Amino acid sequence: MSYSIGQVAEKLGITIDTIRYYDKSGLLPFVKRNEIGRREFTDNDLHLMRTIVCLKNAGVSITDIASFISLRLDGDDTLDQRYQLLKAHEQDLQQQITDLQDTMSYLRFKEWYYETATEAGHEDIHFVPGTNEVKPELDQEYDAHLKTTDQLDELARFANVKDYRLRKN
Amino acid sequence: MSYSIGQVAEKLGITIDTIRYYDKSGLLPFVKRNEIGRREFTDNDLHLMRTIVCLKNAGVSITDIASFISLRLDGDDTLDQRYQLLKAHEQDLQQQITDLQDTMSYLRFKEWYYETATEAGHEDIHFVPGTNEVKPELDQEYDAHLKTTDQLDELARFANVKDYRLRKN
DNA sequence: ATATATGCTGGAGCTGACTTCAGGACAAGC
DNA sequence: GCTTGTCCTGAAGTCAGCTCCAGCATATAT
Incomplete structure (x- = not known):
């Protein structure tokens, strides 16, 4: 089961453009693309994105959220x-x-x-x-x-x- | 007793430039000038400016603060x-x-x-x-x-x- | 087969709240 | 009379965080 960018936007209450902007800014390196290059979001992606939105609400800057996400990719050491x-x-x-x-x-x-x-x-x-x-x-x-x-x-x-x-x- | 823009900046913990910016934006219509065109702030001005800074801290936009101030100038009816x-x-x-x-x-x-x-x-x-x-x-x-x-x-x-x-x- | 909806990209534009700059006036101390 | 410090203005620049646009690809409904 996966979701399109539009569905995710709906679920998270943010715009499609904002999601794309977050992707550009390195906040969503985990999001996969399908054969024709469209983003496909899993339930787990949504989970993570909720954390991102939450950090944003807490006033954490995009850059800081990006470091957090990049630490996550580095595995258990971080x-x-x-x-x-x-x-x-x-x-x-x-x-x-x-x-x-x-x-x-x-x-x-x-x-x-x-x-x-x-x-x-x-x-x-x-x-x-x-x-x-x-x-x-x-x-x-x-x-x-x-x-x-x-x-x-x-x-x-x-x-x-x-x-x-x-x-x- | 009156204060210079520098003294006020010090007292309120904001920069001189910010004060000038607020003035430009219509937040400080009550501030008087002396003979050579410099701003002179009274204790009462400071009082009001504390309210302004406080509203700003509350996330009120400059435009909204400006309307508040302009209402104030219109007297008791407002x-x-x-x-x-x-x-x-x-x-x-x-x-x-x-x-x-x-x-x-x-x-x-x-x-x-x-x-x-x-x-x-x-x-x-x-x-x-x-x-x-x-x-x-x-x-x-x-x-x-x-x-x-x-x-x-x-x-x-x-x-x-x-x-x-x-x-x- | 065509209209409509949804998606993609790169890049430009926007808004709010400052911040910096160039160029100049005046005041006080030495 | 010169330096230093504080002030003035208008205008341009900056930054974050979007937001919009042109131009194109694909998918679905009729």
Whole structure:
């Protein structure tokens, strides 16, 4: 059982052109061609391509994914290198998530700012009277916000660790 | 008290050129110039620019940030629009975080895959005997993973909601 | 047998977000 | 009065990651 490029595009939710671009970029050296030169994808190819798409979603560059794939072709000697590569990107990803969560809490703070301003009908409830400057104590309000999300984050980290241990045992 | 473009770049951790680029792109219409045409940034400008940098971190495009800023210039009538804009980007951001968390759990799964393979010394412990195909039950292993992170996510959502309610009261 | 769909390639084009460059103005210290 | 440092502008260049195009081959349906 094999799939055409169009079917794969459908299954993975990416375009045909993107798949061809990935192939050009050395991400799909394992994909075989049939007699008339068309790509034929196996279930296993799909499996691997899901990993590729996933790494891409994690913000891993095409070049880095290519090295990962090329390590794979070199066989069992590179298992540990591949593990290390993933581990490194996990760190990266955790950082990205933390950053986004911080941004989120800043957004929530700004929402509160506009929510209260809308209720009041004018923005200057947050200004120093007689100026166009934001009240300094708003920074503290923001800090308080950051703190609650930090706690959330710790909670998440704890849950992750637990999850990790469960899997290992 | 005002700051030069260099000082602001330093404070915000971005380059001078990036600031000028933002200005060109209409993100900084509020920044005033001195007699000889140089930009002079106030504390309030810095405040706003922090919001801009934050929106950028949240993956909001320059064009969208520009509309936000332009709404701001239109005064109190646009308070609700600005709130809605932020709210929309919050949804977006939440989606991004969820996506990254999914990716993370896939990465963790792959790490387990390579960890166990490294221990065994060869990758084929995960293959269907006699082939180069990954065992189908590994998909279930992956699914199990996804499930634990979904729970985590719900936990996080619950915590967020609680946090939100605390703020509103 | 012809129309339609799907595939192929090489190469050009596009978008977003910068980054660099050429050429020049002003300010301060020596 | 000269050097050094910081600033200005418009315009061109860069990079990643696609996306589109021309021109052609093959497969299926009518």
